[in-house]
Amino acid sequence: MNIILASTSTLFGGNYLEYLKEELAKLYQGIDEITFIPFARPGGISHEAYTEKAKDFFNQLKINVRGLHEFEDKKKAIIDAQAFFTGGGNTFLLVKSLQEQELMTVLKTNIEQGKPYLGCSAGSNIGGLNMKTTNDMPIVYPQSFDCMALVPFNLNPHYLDPNPDLKHNGETRETRIREFLTQNNVKVVGLREGNWIRRWNDLITVEGSELTRIFEPGIEPYEVVPGTRLS
Amino acid sequence: MNIILASTSTLFGGNYLEYLKEELAKLYQGIDEITFIPFARPGGISHEAYTEKAKDFFNQLKINVRGLHEFEDKKKAIIDAQAFFTGGGNTFLLVKSLQEQELMTVLKTNIEQGKPYLGCSAGSNIGGLNMKTTNDMPIVYPQSFDCMALVPFNLNPHYLDPNPDLKHNGETRETRIREFLTQNNVKVVGLREGNWIRRWNDLITVEGSELTRIFEPGIEPYEVVPGTRLS
Numbered sequence: 001m002n003i004i005l006a007s008t009s010t011l012f013g014g015n016y017l018e019y020l021k022e023e024l025a026k027l028y029q030g031i032d033e034i035t036f037i038p039f040a041r042p043g044g045i046s047h048e049a050y051t052e053k054a055k056d057f058f059n060q061l062k063i064n065v066r067g068l069h070e071f072e073d074k075k076k077a078i079i080d081a082q083a084f085f086t087g088g089g090n091t092f093l094l095v096k097s098l099q100e101q102e103l104m105t106v107l108k109t110n111i112e113q114g115k116p117y118l119g120c121s122a123g124s125n126i127g128g129l130n131m132k133t134t135n136d137m138p139i140v141y142p143q144s145f146d147c148m149a150l151v152p153f154n155l156n157p158h159y160l161d162p163n164p165d166l167k168h169n170g171e172t173r174e175t176r177i178r179e180f181l182t183q184n185n186v187k188v189v190g191l192r193e194g195n196w197i198r199r200w201n202d203l204i205t206v207e208g209s210e211l212t213r214i215f216e217p218g219i220e221p222y223e224v225v226p227g228t229r230l231s
Numbered sequence: 232m233n234i235i236l237a238s239t240s241t242l243f244g245g246n247y248l249e250y251l252k253e254e255l256a257k258l259y260q261g262i263d264e265i266t267f268i269p270f271a272r273p274g275g276i277s278h279e280a281y282t283e284k285a286k287d288f289f290n291q292l293k294i295n296v297r298g299l300h301e302f303e304d305k306k307k308a309i310i311d312a313q314a315f316f317t318g319g320g321n322t323f324l325l326v327k328s329l330q331e332q333e334l335m336t337v338l339k340t341n342i343e344q345g346k347p348y349l350g351c352s353a354g355s356n357i358g359g360l361n362m363k364t365t366n367d368m369p370i371v372y373p374q375s376f377d378c379m380a381l382v383p384f385n386l387n388p389h390y391l392d393p394n395p396d397l398k399h400n401g402e403t404r405e406t407r408i409r410e411f412l413t414q415n416n417v418k419v420v421g422l423r424e425g426n427w428i429r430r431w432n433d434l435i436t437v438e439g440s441e442l443t444r445i446f447e448p449g450i451e452p453y454e455v456v457p458g459t460r461l462s
Contacts, residue, residue, distance in 0.1 A: 012398035042410040090410055092369075132369050137407040138323075139363050139414050141376050158401040167243035168424065170389040176368040179273040179321055183370050193399065 002027060003117040003150055005124035006196035007157045007208075009088050017057045017120075019194065023207070025061055027116045028083055033064040035081035037107075039097035040089025040122040042139065050087060068103075078106050083116040086123030088157075091134040094122045096142040108148040117150070121157045124197070128154040133180055133188050135173070151197060151204055152187075152231050154180075159190035159213060177215045188215040189230060197230065204230045233258060234348040234381055236355035237427035238388045238439075240319050248288045248351075250425065254438070256292055258347045259314055264295040266312035268338075270328035271320025271353040273370065281318060299334075309337050314347040317354030319388075322365040325353045327373040339379040348381070352388045355422070359385040364411055364419050366404070382428060382435055383418075383462050385411075390421035390444060408446045419446040420461060428461065435461045 004020070004027050011019050028034065038050040045053075051067030058065050065085070071077035078084075084107065086094070098104040104126075111117045119127050125134050127150040131142075135158060162172040171179070177188050189197065195208030206212045211223040214230075224230075235251070235258050242250050259265065269281040276284075282298030289296050296316070302308035309315075315338065317325070329335040335357070342348045350358050356365050358381040362373075366389060393403040402410070408419050420428065426439030437443045442454040445461075455461075 042413045093410075093414065132371070134369065135401060137364060137366070137411060138369060138376060139407075139411040141363075145369060145372050158399065160399060160401065168389065168391060170239075170366060170391065176370075179324075180368060180370040182273045183324065 001112060001117075001150060001199050001201065002114060003111065003119070003127065003199045004196050005119045005127045005151070005155060005191075005199075007121070007124070007159065007191040008193045009120035011194060015057075016053060020118075020196065021060070023196070023198075024058075024118065027118060028061065028063055031063055031083045031116060033066060033081075034058060034083045034085050034118075035068055035077060036065050037068045037084065037086040037094075037098075037123065039069070040087060040091065040094035042090050042093050054085060054087060074101055074103055075106050078103060078110055081110065081115065084111065085118040086120070086126065088121030088123055090139055091122040091125045091131050091136045092138050092140050092142055094126060095131055095145070095147065096140045098126070099143045104148060108150070111148070111150060124155050124157050124191070127151055127197075129186055130154060132184060132186075133177060151199060154186050154188045155197070156188055156190045159192045174213075174215075174221065177221075181215060181217050185217050187217075189213075190215060190221070195226070206230055232343060232348075232381060232430050232432065233345060234342060234350070234358065234430045235427050236350045236358045236382065236386060236422075236430075238352065238355070238390065238422040239424045240351035242425060246288075247284060251349075251427065252291070254427070254429075255289075255349065258349060259292065259294055262294055262314045262347060264297060264312075265289060265314045265316050265349075266299055266308060267296050268299045268315065268317040268325075268329075268354070270300070271318060271322065271325035273321050273324050285316060285318060305332055305334055306337050309334060309341055312341065312346065315342065316349040317351070317357065319352030319354055321370055322353040322356045322362050322367045323369050323371050323373055325357060326362055326376070326378065327371045329357070330374045335379060339381070342379070342381060355386050355388050355428070358382055358428075360417055361385060363415060363417075364408060382430060385417050385419045386428070387419055387421045390423045405444075405446075405452065408452075412446060412448050416448050418448075420444075421446060421452070426457070437461055 055065040190213035421444035
């Protein structure tokens with residue numbers, strides 16, 4: 001497999017996908033066209049406008065982008081695709097859309113065959129075992145929380161450290177993930193913005209500019225440096 | 232109906248339920264014993280310890296507390312109960328637990344008969360139409376997102392305003408609720424900490440120390456003052 005699962009598409013103060021440009025040139029080496037999956041985005045931007053945004057970026061790399069929503073037969077479009085990119089938004093909506101159109105399995109199979117895959121945020125969540133560690137609001141009810149299992153763990157994109165100044169009683173991200181571990185025997189990678197998971201064949205590492213916080217059942221959370229193998 | 236759905240159990244720097252004491256004395260007037268529903272709490276505190284915490288507080292009001300987990304026949308315990316309190320934690324876990332034990336409907340019926348009900352955070356979410364506006368992480372998969380509909384809208388407990396200083400690309404609470412509205416024709420009450428919803432027979436108001444942010448399909452979000460009728 002040849003995949004990147006990124007915490008975020010955009011760094012604070014940066015442009016869309018800018019910080020990943022060098023990595024994406026490697027991920028999509030030899031590719032003419034990427035099939036973009038826009039289904040995570042519930043409002044504010046149409047599937048067309050979202051696809052245009054991706055297209056604008058990939059123009060720089062001389063790669064064309066087509067939105068999966070443009071194809072009548074979406075399964076065939078996935079089978080015919082050279083490479084994929086799933087944009088961020090709401091993971092519940094993304095998973096429900098893929099399930100209803102019966103696209104999750106065919107997408108997984110095509111990525112496992114070696115077609116390059118980029119996920120950002122919600123698009124990264126679906127690369128994990130399941131979506132039970134998303135930060136998103138459950139605005140729609142999916143048929144199940146199972147995802148593509150492109151990596152043998154779960155992700156928490158946009159991982160955020162507790163803010164000691166916040167006079168608020170909501171749970172911290174760490175508390176939420178610890179609660180997940182009481183109910184699930186699954187490792188969780190807390191992926192801070194600026195970081196991504198890179199899978200190349202069987203080698204899975206975490207990359208980027210920040211430390212990454214790992215949560216495993218039965219042990220205290222710990223930090224790993226960029227370049228660390230994750231399995 | 233005679234209910235309080237509170238944003239949080241505890242204000243920053245305060246003690247458990249302290250800020251609600253006067254209201255709770257009115258809610259539970261004439262009640263000897265409250266049946267406490269501890270199922271939202273996934274870790275860190277057992278059902279017993281969680282019930283003890285509620286018991287400690289209600290001692291001050293000379294009201295006994297028994298945990299629903301203590302009863303073998305929980306349906307009968309709900310039917311026999313004088314009043315209820317559902318504590319906070321994870322809404323997915325709470326809803327799944329109530330569904331698996333087939334307790335949601337019997338609880339709803341008993342509250343609709345006029346038995347006092349207090350919910351905090353997750354315990355408030357289940358008073359809404361559905362749990363699709365919870366902030367919680369989907370650590371388990373419930374049979375559905377439907378809740379008790381004790382009020383004709385949804386709640387967002389611990390409602391939090393955007394932090395302009397945060398250099399982070401995750402969605403704000405407002406963005407999340409707007410996304411919900413693209414998929415659901417349901418009003419959402421953004422309940423800041425310090426506020427609660429009070430239902431007394433057919434009168435539903437929002438009370439507390441803060442403004443409350445209301446989200447409705449098709450119009451811009453707006454703020455209402457304490458004492459405002461919500462339907």
